Amino acid sequence: MSANMKILRGGRIIDPKNGRDGLGDFWIRDGNIAVVEDKIPADAEVIDCQGKWVVPGLIDLHVHLREPGQEYKETIESGCLAAAAGGFTAVCCMPNSKPVNDNAAITRAIVDTAKSCAARVYPAGAVSCGSQGENLAEYAEMKEAGIVAVTDDGRPVENSQLMRRALEYADSHDLPVMSHAEDMSLSRNGCMHEGVVSTRLGLRGIPAAAESIMVFRDAALAELTGARLHICHVSAESSVAVIRAARSRGIKITAETAPHYFTLTDEAAVGYDTNAKMNPPLRSEADREAIRAALADGVLDAIATDHAPHSILEKEVEFNRAANGVIGLETALPLTLALVRDGVITPARLVELMSVNPAAIIGVPGGSLAVGAVADVTIIDPERRWRFTETTNHSKSVNSPFWGWELQGRAVMTMLAGRIAYQFND
Amino acid sequence: MQTEYAFRHRHIFGMEQLSSEDILHIIATARSFKEISSRPIKKVPTLRGKTVVNIFFEPSTRTRLSFEIAAKRMSADTFNIAAATSSTTKGETLADTAKNLMAMNPDVLVLRHSSAGAPQLLAKHVGAAVINAGDGAHEHPSQSLLDIMTIMEHKSDLAGLKIAIIGDITHSRVAGSNIRGFTKLGAKVFVAGPKTFIPQGIEKLGALVCREVNEAVAEADVVMALRIQRERDHDSLIPSLREYSRCYGVSAAMLRNARPDAIVMHPGPVNRGVEMNPDVADGPRSVILEQVTNGVAVRMALLYLVAGGQGGQE
Numbered sequence: 163m164s165a166n167m168k169i170l171r172g173g174r175i176i177d178p179k180n181g182r183d184g185l186g187d188f189w190i191r192d193g194n195i196a197v198v199e200d201k202i203p204a205d206a207e208v209i210d211c212q213g214k215w216v217v218p219g220l221i222d223l224h225v226h227l228r229e230p231g232q233e234y235k236e237t238i239e240s241g242c243l244a245a246a247a248g249g250f251t252a253v254c255c256m257p258n259s260k261p262v263n264d265n266a267a268i269t270r271a272i273v274d275t276a277k278s279c280a281a282r283v284y285p286a287g288a289v290s291c292g293s294q295g296e297n298l299a300e301y302a303e304m305k306e307a308g309i310v311a312v313t314d315d316g317r318p319v320e321n322s323q324l325m326r327r328a329l330e331y332a333d334s335h336d337l338p339v340m341s342h343a344e345d346m347s348l349s350r351n352g353c354m355h356e357g358v359v360s361t362r363l364g365l366r367g368i369p370a371a372a373e374s375i376m377v378f379r380d381a382a383l384a385e386l387t388g389a390r391l392h393i394c395h396v397s398a399e400s401s402v403a404v405i406r407a408a409r410s411r412g413i414k415i416t417a418e419t420a421p422h423y424f425t426l427t428d429e430a431a432v433g434y435d436t437n438a439k440m441n442p443p444l445r446s447e448a449d450r451e452a453i454r455a456a457l458a459d460g461v462l463d464a465i466a467t468d469h470a471p472h473s474i475l476e477k478e479v480e481f482n483r484a485a486n487g488v489i490g491l492e493t494a495l496p497l498t499l500a501l502v503r504d505g506v507i508t509p510a511r512l513v514e515l516m517s518v519n520p521a522a523i524i525g526v527p528g529g530s531l532a533v534g535a536v537a538d539v540t541i542i543d544p545e546r547r548w549r550f551t552e553t554t555n556h557s558k559s560v561n562s563p564f565w566g567w568e569l570q571g572r573a574v575m576t577m578l579a580g581r582i583a584y585q586f587n588d
Numbered sequence: 589m590q591t592e593y594a595f596r597h598r599h600i601f602g603m604e605q606l607s608s609e610d611i612l613h614i615i616a617t618a619r620s621f622k623e624i625s626s627r628p629i630k631k632v633p634t635l636r637g638k639t640v641v642n643i644f645f646e647p648s649t650r651t652r653l654s655f656e657i658a659a660k661r662m663s664a665d666t667f668n669i670a671a672a673t674s675s676t677t678k679g680e681t682l683a684d685t686a687k688n689l690m691a692m693n694p695d696v697l698v699l700r701h702s703s704a705g706a707p708q709l710l711a712k713h714v715g716a717a718v719i720n721a722g723d724g725a726h727e728h729p730s731q732s733l734l735d736i737m738t739i740m741e742h743k744s745d746l747a748g749l750k751i752a753i754i755g756d757i758t759h760s761r762v763a764g765s766n767i768r769g770f771t772k773l774g775a776k777v778f779v780a781g782p783k784t785f786i787p788q789g790i791e792k793l794g795a796l797v798c799r800e801v802n803e804a805v806a807e808a809d810v811v812m813a814l815r816i817q818r819e820r821d822h823d824s825l826i827p828s829l830r831e832y833s834r835c836y837g838v839s840a841a842m843l844r845n846a847r848p849d850a851i852v853m854h855p856g857p858v859n860r861g862v863e864m865n866p867d868v869a870d871g872p873r874s875v876i877l878e879q880v881t882n883g884v885a886v887r888m889a890l891l892y893l894v895a896g897g898q899g900g901q902e
């Protein structure tokens with residue numbers, strides 16, 4: 163049997179981990195990245211990549227796949243297809259399924275289901291049993307089953323002592339703790355950013371301090387314990403300032419933001435659009451600018467989607483009663499490409515934020531186009547204009563503030579170990 | 589020269605959507621209807637055959653009654669639905685309620701709801717005109733219009749007036765609508781209360797925030813006290829009603845700094861001795877009962893404008 167060969171022809175290969183950014187051919191042999199040779203084998207499949215970027219597969223640190231338990235919103239299969247269509251070859255799924263992923267049996271079920279899907283799934287396990295914030299879950303067993311981090315995302319750990327123990331215990335098992343930073347006593351009953359817009363709309367606000375206070379607490383606990391802390395979906399300028407300071411003290415802290423925080427502000431909620439409701443909320447223009455600057459200067463390490471599918475049952479209701487969250491897997495790349503077009507970040511930085519750094523934070527393969535590595539590769543057309551609608555969406559849900567938007571740039575092919583997981587057809 | 593004016597709003601969500609021209613047109617319409625309520629036969633056939641449904645998800649006596657009387661004096665058929673918010677949590681959403689109502693083909697839905705933005709949500713799902721009778725801490729436009737009508741009866745014009753609003757601005761939809769409405773007509777609105785009652789960015793709505801209540805009341809033409817919502821006590825916004833009353837309760841002594849012809853208003857019902865002393869509430873400057881009377885006229889005007897003659901193009 164001849165080798166299974168794919169040749170990506172003439173694309174811009176962007177591989178910051180190996181210091182590469184230039185035009186060239188890219189060979190994949192039997193699912194692995196191969197040395198480029200002079201002679202193209204007769205049976206090789208040649209894929210024209212002129213005008214396209216060839217990058218290591220994108221990795222999303224923060225998604226909600228809703229399975230088990232809320233399959234009417236999303237399944238592992240549909241979520242992975244949306245991921246592949248968005249250029250992601252791997253996703254880290256949050257444990258707030260029903261039941262919560264707080265034990266090895268559930269972790270195994272997720273991992274098994276994901277094996278036949280269009281993207282790799284790395285589950286995050288719960289910090290505490292049932293994410294109730296009381297007792298530590300069994301990290302060692304969950305790690306054997308496949309978790310790559312622990313978090314009580316969506317149910318922030320209120321008890322500082324438990325958070326300290328979680329950081330210590332996770333560090334013993336070489337797992338990072340992902341923190342959804344929110345002081346619930348400040349945010350309770352709030353449904354959008356506290357500011358002029360919340361006052362105008364008569365909606366209860368959530369101050370930026372509700373986030374930055376917890377970022378500070380968790381950074382202090384990471385310093386105390388020497389453990390690895392990752393801050394989820396940073397939305398506020400004040401949080402960026404805390405992370406910057408923490409890093410300068412040598413604290414092991416990494417952080418992500420989501421595309422809606424660098425694209426939109428709280429103005430998006432005007433008209434009570436529940437697709438502009440998420441937690442943390444969309445914030446002020448000053449916050450948005452600070453997030454963009456922090457992506458460029460390195461204080462923020464990653465862009466994650468916080469893909470959070472909800473049906474109209476949760477969204478077609480009064481604003482204060484609507485569920486938090488928006489889908490994001492298929493819009494993240496085009497919205498980040500807009501940062502490149504705006505001159506905020508370079509293409510290489512995009513690859514760091516969406517592939518290299520996420521792989522390092524959760525310690526999984528990927529983020530590199532080195533010869534011999536598994537060929538998880540994304541081909542991006544940075545110019546292609548397309549519209550986010552029913553016909554392009556792959557998620558089971560449609561709760562997006564970008565619904566109907568014309569976007570520029572997208573993944574046109576996503577490869578998992580050299581196999582085509584997704585191909586864009588217009 | 590006056591160009592042709594037409595009232596173009598299909599729904600009444602709040603004062604934010606109304607221009608000063610719209611507001612004055614509604615007040616003029618209300619004035620023309622006010623006299624009907626003093627006739628021996630208090631009824632005109634203007635809205636005969638129209639159906640008005642009052643949907644109140646929050647308890648309300650005055651506003652609901654005022655809308656009901658207004659509709660009846662215009663000969664509309666009225667129905668009241670007192671929906672407990674809890675029943676919607678058991679499965680029926682506001683959208684479901686709306687769709688069920690539409691099967692009965694009403695012309696106007698008057699909605700009171702604890703969620704800001706609920707009237708907009710309702711309007712998305714119904715063909716009828718929607719009038720906001722108070723949505724959460726957002727707006728209460730008919731209250732603001734009746735306040736404007738009452739002020740205009742005493743001061744003729746709002747332009748240049750100093751109006752003080754004292755109390756819980758954050759949770760008050762009356763304040764939300766009045767700050768918008770009064771400033772659109774050229775008044776200067778001063779708000780005062782403990783900082784726990786002053787929302788972020790309220791000055792962007794046109795209000796001037798006073799640290800001292802006396803600063804707001806000094807030389808004021810109108811002093812309005814807001815109702816302290818006792819059910820919010822758990823929120824630790826103020827230590828006690830006693831201390832609030834002592835610092836912010838509108839008293840005769842406080843009013844000495846207001847203009848001699850200042851009027852005193854309150855959206856009702858008054859917690860006497862808390863946000864307003866009885867001698868003020870029942871005193872010569874008080875126009876509180878006139879507000880109630882004008883409420884019927886304003887609501888007749890709103891029902892007429894959205895269900896009757898003109899309007900409805902938006």
